[in-house]
Amino acid sequence: MGRKRTCELPFCKGVVEGTRNKRRCDNDRNIHLHQVISKNVKKIMRYIEVRDDFTANDVNRDLFKNRLDKNEKGSMYRLFQAMVREEYLIELGKREGLKVYAFHGRAGRAVHVEEPAVAQPVHVSQPLTPRELLIGKLREFVHMKNGTWNHDDWLWLVNRQDVRDLGIPEHDLGALLEEEKARYWLHR
Numbered sequence: 001m002g003r004k005r006t007c008e009l010p011f012c013k014g015v016v017e018g019t020r021n022k023r024r025c026d027n028d029r030n031i032h033l034h035q036v037i038s039k040n041v042k043k044i045m046r047y048i049e050v051r052d053d054f055t056a057n058d059v060n061r062d063l064f065k066n067r068l069d070k071n072e073k074g075s076m077y078r079l080f081q082a083m084v085r086e087e088y089l090i091e092l093g094k095r096e097g098l099k100v101y102a103f104h105g106r107a108g109r110a111v112h113v114e115e116p117a118v119a120q121p122v123h124v125s126q127p128l129t130p131r132e133l134l135i136g137k138l139r140e141f142v143h144m145k146n147g148t149w150n151h152d153d154w155l156w157l158v159n160r161q162d163v164r165d166l167g168i169p170e171h172d173l174g175a176l177l178e179e180e181k182a183r184y185w186l187h188r
Contacts, residue, residue, distance in 0.1 A: 016180045034070065037075045044079070048089065048103050055098040056080065072142065081140075085162070091128070099136075130166040134173070137163060147184045 015041045037044075047063055048054065056077055068076065080101055083089040091101040105134065128136075141149075141157055149157075157163060157177075158170060168176075 036064070036072050037079060040064075041079070044076070048083075048101075051094055051103070053100050053102045055095060055100055057098060077140070093126075093128070130168065131176075134166050134168055135176060135180065136162065138173075138177050139184075142180045142184045147181055168182070 006106055043063060044059060047059060050069060051058075056073060059076065060066055060073060080089060080099075084101070087104055089101045090104050092102050137160075138157075141153075145153060158173065163173070
């Protein structure tokens with residue numbers, strides 16, 4: 001086991017354990033950051049705080065010059081999900097199939113917009129339904145497990161507080177998970 005140290009996330013007081021390349025926070029077992037992400041948390045946060053909105057690909061392109069592999073991108077995605085859970089970020093919906101995030105401090109600010117001469121239709125994104133939120137969590141689970149999991153993994157998923165809070169029955173959860181698994185293997 002590697003040396004213990006405090007978590008890199010400013011809102012977390014946990015201790016990080018793990019190898020040199022992969023680190024897990026003992027307060028939140030979902031937070032598993034690869035070294036390139038854990039070393040750049042402050043840099044990522046500075047980037048986030050000055051943007052109106054962003055996706056994980058924007059961060060990868062602008063900060064890491066598109067050098068992150070799929071595992072490191074997944075690590076960054078888990079970082080963003082933890083930030084959403086801690087209300088540091090908010091989710092704004094999707095753009096080109098990717099989740100769009102915004103810094104919570106910027107989202108609440110009032111912005112003065114001049115009225116156009118001709119009224120333009122305004123597109124307001126609707127908040128995600130519990131089913132859409134669940135599908136996102138299941139898709140993440142399937143990708144984390146590379147399309148295969150065991151009974152202990154299933155129990156861990158079903159007992160996650162954020163999954164239980166959505167109020168979806170277990171049999172529906174299982175059916176949706178199997179759909180996501182089929183979709184995963186179809187695209188492989």
